[in-house]
Amino acid sequence: MDIQERIDSYFNDSAVRGELISAISRLVAVKSVKGEPTAEAPFGPGPRAALDEAVKLCAELGFSVRDYDHYVGLADMNDKDTQLHILAHLDVVGEGSGWSTDPYTCVEKDGVLYGRGVSDDKGPLCAALFAMKAVRDLGLPVTKNARLIMGTDEESGSGDIKYYYAREPYAPQSFSPDADFPLINVEKGQFRPVFGASWPAVMVEPRVSVLSGGFRFNVVPPEASAEVLGLRAADITPLCPTVERMSGAMFTVTDMVGGARIHCTGKNAHAASPDDGVNAIQAMLELLSALPLAQCQSTRAIRALKERFPLGDTRGKALGIAQKDDSGELTVNLALMTLSETGFSAQFDARVPVCATVENCVQVCEKALGEAGFTLTGGAQMVPAHVVAADTPLVKTLLECYSAYTGVRDPKPMAIGGGTYVHDIPGGVAFGCDFPGFDPKMHSANEQASVDNLIKSAKIFALAIARLCR
Incomplete structure (x- = not known):
């Protein structure tokens, strides 16, 4: 033989x-x-x-x-x-x-x-x-x-x-x-910036007091949760079916002392293939942005995040960094987020094609996030x-x-x-x-x-x- x-x-x-x-x-x-x-x-x-x-x-x-x-x-x-x-x-x-x-x-x-x-x-x-x-x-x-x-x-x-x-x-x-x-x-290549913003605590209502989602930067987040003060479950639940149809995610809303607690279930997938998953953070941002929240820093941050990471945008179009070549399309996964009464921190994972550069990717992203009042705090270097x-x-x-x-x-x-x-x-x-x-x-x-x-x-x-x- x-x-x-x-x-x-x-x-x-x-x-x-x-x-x-x-x-x-x-x-x-x-x-x-x-x-x-x-x-x-x-x-x-x-x-x-x-x-x-x-x-x-x-x-x-x-x-x-x-x-x-x-x-x-x-x-x-x-x-x-x-x-x-x-x-x-x-x-x-x-x-x-x-x-x-x-x-x-x-x-x-x-x-x-x-x-x-x-x-x-x-x-x-x-x-x-x-x-x-x-x-x-x-x-x-x-x-x-x-x-x-x-x-x-x-x-x-x-x-x-x-x-x-x-x-x-x-x-x-x-x-x-x-x-x-x-x-x-x-x-x-890879681009995985950490970004966020901070603000003084306020007491206005309704407001989002807590938001968290994701567990790894290279996984589509399968779960996210939030607490909204000043609204009841009955105020939020009627808005859920529309976002569920748009996203494929599922929401559970329950009353708590002083407000309501929201849990979102999506579907995890590898960050390199974000279309295979259902991003629970993005779905949560979509729902929260539709609520009658008070005008405050947390509300503005949530709505700005929703604008820059809208449902269905896994190519970075809203950030202005969408591009492709023979190696494929740029993909984006909003992977991690934590929001409290005094600010938030988030991270996305972008897989960038050969044609991506600091000028057409990193700097464009920095500008888009900066216009929203967000600051890059780490991971701003792109791996070619x-x-x-x-x-x-x-x-x-x-x-x-x-x-x-x-x-x-x-x-x-x-x-x-x-x-x-x-x-x-x-x-x-x-x-x-x-x-x-x-x-x-x-x-x-x-x-x-x-x-x-x-x-x-x-x-x-x-x-x-x-x-x-x-």
Whole structure:
């Protein structure tokens, strides 16, 4: 048999399939959401616990391992010079609401795994790990090493990878199994400003005294809540159906002492695909703007926010920053907001195309927010797009391996709005594990991964490792 056939036979073994699922289940069982940092856990106890479990798993599989200052874990395929870095992550976003199963128990049903991290990114990490194991177990002829770098902070800024590469060299070639097949060679830039305003407390009514929504900058906010003093539920409820029809969100309004409490339920989604979600903050701003509120600073701020982040505008049109090129359209997700009696703070997440610049994006945004009386307080720097030429040996080899196991002729690389681990790595690309036509429900409830797709991914990765490291 040739190398491809040997890899195929290896992963068609039911025992290997079971081992892969077992490994994924071990990692999913660790709630690795970012927490308070300590000297021994730079991104909190959850990511540290997942790192410990992953390093233990790799050691059990016979790999040379290292915990790199509790930032990343390393697993080396052999002791030769390193040719390839494979970057995957162990941290996950919060579970949110709406799950049909326990998010931290990996459940298999009809060939599909459910659990937080099965697709982002614990399942793909294990697929890459077992690909390295296959190359080793099969004795495929390699003269170079592949290193799996298991990170703990991809979801919150990739401080883990920055730490590692500030001390260690880049590999000649790198890919991350944290996106889509066939391959991503262009990632949009990122612009995530924090902005707000402050004002003296006032006692006029009706007024919004509290507003909060969102839980992560890179997730469409699924929930928002507000308290309105001087109005009753009966004053607010009749306005809800119109906004519900416009937005797809749902409202619950209840009376409280001195006013009413409003809860909005939307739908979370990845910030790079805001059209897939229902933004609860935007829906809440729409409803609050329609109320007969007193003229005060909080009312003016809410209505100005509604004007600059109106329902349905996920392209930054109202901010004046809408633009597009071959890498796609600029997208905007109003992700976080907290308002009190004395001011507010908010953050949006924009994924910007290659053509975006400081002049046509950052400065225009600053002007639009400034005219509303808002001030940028952080994150005003734009991260440029990441572009790798389609004719590089790495891109061509990886696409050939994808084609070998899928039968897709002449697959083309893609551009995406999401930023992956390789965004700041020279020459790095994103490669798998999501196949066209399968919805992993990433960052949403009931996150899922096809076992067959993970097995196919492992085959593709094994062939790629064998070719890149020989």
